[in-house]
Amino acid sequence: MxxxxxxxxxxxxxxxxxxxxxxxxxxxxxxxxxxxxxxxxxxxxxxxxxxxxxxxxxxxxxxxxxxxxxxxxxxxxxxxxxxxxxxxxxxxxxxxxxxxxxxxxxxxxxxxxxxxxxxxxxxxxxxxxxxxxxxxxYRPRFQGLRLIGFQWSPLSHELKDFLAGYMAAYQWLDFEANPEAQILLSTTSFTSADLPVVVFEDGTALSRPARADVAAHMGLAATASQDLYDVVVVGAGPSGLASAVYGASEGLKTLIIERQSPGGQAGTSSRIENYLGFPTGLSGAELAHRAWSQAIRLGAELLAPQEVVSMCVQDGYKVLTLANGSEVRTRAVVLTMGVSYRTLEVPGIDHLTGAGVYYGAARTEARSCDQQDVYIVGGGNSAGQAAMYLASYARRVFILIRGESLAASMSAYLIEQISQTPNIEILPFTQVREVRGQDHLEEVVLESKGQVEARPARALFVFIGAKPSTEWICNLALCDAKGFLLTGRDLVADPRYATSWKHSREPYLLETCVPGIFAAGDSRAGAMARVASAVGEGSMAIKFVHQYLDE
Structure with a gap:
C-alpha cells in the first residue's frame, strides 16, 4: 500500500x-x-x-x-x-x-x-x-511494474505489447520525454545505454529482459508440474482457452501452453461488439483475461510464455518438446495455435517494425499517436476495431484498402461506426509502396490508381490477412497447401488425403490425421474466423477428447 x-x-x-x-x-x-x-x-x-x-x-x-x-x-x-x-x-x-x-x-x-x-x-x-x-x-506513486525505455525502441514496444497482452498493470516511462524516468533509472544500477529497463514493485530491475524473465517475476509458470496430462492445449486464443475451461471443468488433467500472450489475434482487438452476452462489447484482452482466470480457477495449469517446438508419438502418448528443452507427456492434444498477421513486404519495413510500424498493437501504441496522423493497412474486422480505437487519440486515421469498399471484408456494424466517425477516412484502391524514416517512421509512400504520393505519418498499423502458426506440426499432422490443419471428414472425403488416416474408425470431426491430436480455431482448415466460432470449436474438441480417451 x-x-x-x-x-x-x-x-x-x-x-x-x-x-x-x-x-x-x-x-x-x-x-x-x-x-x-x-x-x-x-x-x-x-x-x-x-x-x-x-x-x-x-x-x-x-x-x-x-x-x-x-x-x-x-x-x-x-x-x-x-x-x-x-x-x-x-x-x-x-x-x-x-x-x-x-x-x-x-x-x-x-x-x-x-x-x-x-x-x-x-x-x-x-x-x-x-x-x-x-x-x-498530488498523484500517488504508481504501485507496480514500471518500464523505462525509448518510444521508438522495438524492444520497448515488444515489452509493452507483452505486458498489455497479460493485462499487467504497468507504467510506461519514455526516457526522453519523462523526467520521472530519469530519476527512477538513477535508483538502479543501469544507465540509458541499458534501456529498456523493467523495474518491479519490489525494486528489482532488469535490463533488456527476455519475456520469460518478466513472466517469472509476474508469477507465470514456465515448467510443467505433472509427469502426464490427459490433454495439453497448445495456444491460448479463444479456442484454446475454451478447451482449457471445459477440459478442466470436466475433470481432465489439463495443461495449456502459450508462446506469447493469451487471446491470440482476437486478444489484440480493441473492441469486440458482436460476441454473444456482451451487449456493450469488450476488448479482446479483457475477454482473454476473463477466460484465462476462469481456466485457472477450474484447475487448468498454464505455461507462458512458452513455445512448443516439436511433437512426436511414443506408445500412444504424445510427447511435446518445449523451447527450453523440457518435455511434456499427454494422452491427447488440442492444437489451437491460431494465426499471425502477414508481414508487409515493402522497402524500409524491417528497419521500422516496432518503431512506428506495428502488427496489431493498436491498444498498446494508441496514446503515443495523440493528435497525429496514422495509417491502417487492411479491411477486416481487426482493422476496423483498431481504427475506431485509434480515432479517440489520433488527429486523423486513414484506412488503406486495395478494393473499392469495406463491404466484402468487414462487419456491417463496424462499417457504420466508421462512417459516423469524422476523423476516419477510407482510401480505396490504395497500397503502401514504401515506408521511410531514420530511427522511426516519418513517411508512408502510397500508390493509388497509378499515382504515387509520400505522406507524413506517426504510425502504420498492419492487418493484412493471416497465416497459420503450424510450421512446427505440419511434419506430423497433415496440413493443406496454405498450412492449415486438415481434420475430420476432410481426411477421408478428399482422395488426395485418404491414405493419411490409418485408423479403423473414421476420424472425429476435429481430429487430425494422428489419432488423439485435435485442431480447433483459426489454424484449422475451413474454420470461421470469428471469436464465437473459435470458442465453440475449442469447447467441442473436449467432447472428442473424452471419446478418444474412452476407446
Whole structure:
C-alpha cells in the first residue's frame, strides 16, 4: 500500500521541535506521517533518503534561525529535491521582514509566527489550506511494474505489447520525454545505454529482459508440474482457452501452453461488439483475461510464455518438446495455435517494425499517436476495431484498402461506426509502396490508381490477412497447401488425403490425421474466423477428447 505523505518539522531548539512535533501529530497523524530533524543538514539528508525511497513529502516546516543553515536556505534547497512540497518558514516577530522577502524571492508558500498558541487558530487553519492545495495536485506513486525505455525502441514496444497482452498493470516511462524516468533509472544500477529497463514493485530491475524473465517475476509458470496430462492445449486464443475451461471443468488433467500472450489475434482487438452476452462489447484482452482466470480457477495449469517446438508419438502418448528443452507427456492434444498477421513486404519495413510500424498493437501504441496522423493497412474486422480505437487519440486515421469498399471484408456494424466517425477516412484502391524514416517512421509512400504520393505519418498499423502458426506440426499432422490443419471428414472425403488416416474408425470431426491430436480455431482448415466460432470449436474438441480417451 502507498505510504502516508510526510510532514517534516525542522528546528535546532529541541524543546520547540518537540512542541511542533506534538501539535502536528495531534492534528494530522490520521492522514500524514510526521518526521523531525534538528538541523538543516540532517533535514537535507532525510529528504534525499525519502526521495531515494520514492516517498511523498507534503510539507516541510523549518525554523528561520538555525546555526550553519538558516531556514530560508534549507527551504530553497528542499525545493530542488521536492519541488511540489509546500514550504513553510517558522519565524519570530523580528524576522518577519526576511520571511516576506523569502516568500517573494525563494517562493516560499507561507510563514508562521512563534509562538503559535493556540494551534487551533494560529497553526492548523494555515496548514490545512496548504495541504489541501498539495493534495489537489498530488498523484500517488504508481504501485507496480514500471518500464523505462525509448518510444521508438522495438524492444520497448515488444515489452509493452507483452505486458498489455497479460493485462499487467504497468507504467510506461519514455526516457526522453519523462523526467520521472530519469530519476527512477538513477535508483538502479543501469544507465540509458541499458534501456529498456523493467523495474518491479519490489525494486528489482532488469535490463533488456527476455519475456520469460518478466513472466517469472509476474508469477507465470514456465515448467510443467505433472509427469502426464490427459490433454495439453497448445495456444491460448479463444479456442484454446475454451478447451482449457471445459477440459478442466470436466475433470481432465489439463495443461495449456502459450508462446506469447493469451487471446491470440482476437486478444489484440480493441473492441469486440458482436460476441454473444456482451451487449456493450469488450476488448479482446479483457475477454482473454476473463477466460484465462476462469481456466485457472477450474484447475487448468498454464505455461507462458512458452513455445512448443516439436511433437512426436511414443506408445500412444504424445510427447511435446518445449523451447527450453523440457518435455511434456499427454494422452491427447488440442492444437489451437491460431494465426499471425502477414508481414508487409515493402522497402524500409524491417528497419521500422516496432518503431512506428506495428502488427496489431493498436491498444498498446494508441496514446503515443495523440493528435497525429496514422495509417491502417487492411479491411477486416481487426482493422476496423483498431481504427475506431485509434480515432479517440489520433488527429486523423486513414484506412488503406486495395478494393473499392469495406463491404466484402468487414462487419456491417463496424462499417457504420466508421462512417459516423469524422476523423476516419477510407482510401480505396490504395497500397503502401514504401515506408521511410531514420530511427522511426516519418513517411508512408502510397500508390493509388497509378499515382504515387509520400505522406507524413506517426504510425502504420498492419492487418493484412493471416497465416497459420503450424510450421512446427505440419511434419506430423497433415496440413493443406496454405498450412492449415486438415481434420475430420476432410481426411477421408478428399482422395488426395485418404491414405493419411490409418485408423479403423473414421476420424472425429476435429481430429487430425494422428489419432488423439485435435485442431480447433483459426489454424484449422475451413474454420470461421470469428471469436464465437473459435470458442465453440475449442469447447467441442473436449467432447472428442473424452471419446478418444474412452476407446
Amino acid at each position: 502507498e505510504k502516508k505523505p510526510i510532514l517534516l518539522a525542522v528546528d535546532d531548539d529541541l524543546q520547540v521541535l518537540g512542541a511542533i512535533d506534538r501539535d502536528l501529530r495531534s492534528e494530522f497523524r490520521r492522514d500524514y506521517r510526521v518526521l523531525r530533524a534538528s538541523s538543516g543538514a540532517e533535514a537535507l539528508a532525510t529528504l534525499r533518503e525519502l526521495k531515494a525511497r520514492e516517498e511523498p513529502l507534503a510539507l516541510i516546516l523549518a525554523d528561520q534561525r538555525m546555526p550553519e543553515m538558516e531556514g530560508v536556505e534549507l527551504l530553497e534547497k528542499a525545493r530542488s529535491i521536492y519541488p511540489d512540497a509546500k514550504r513553510v518558514l517558522l519565524t519570530a516577530y523580528a524576522d518577519t521582514e526576511a520571511a516576506i522577502r523569502a516568500i517573494n524571492n525563494a517562493r516560499l508558500d507561507h510563514y508562521l509566527m512563534k509562538p503559535w498558541d493556540p494551534p487551533q487558530e494560529l497553526l492548523y487553519p494555515t496548514l490545512h489550506d496548504l495541504l489541501a492545495a498539495w493534495q489537489a495536485q
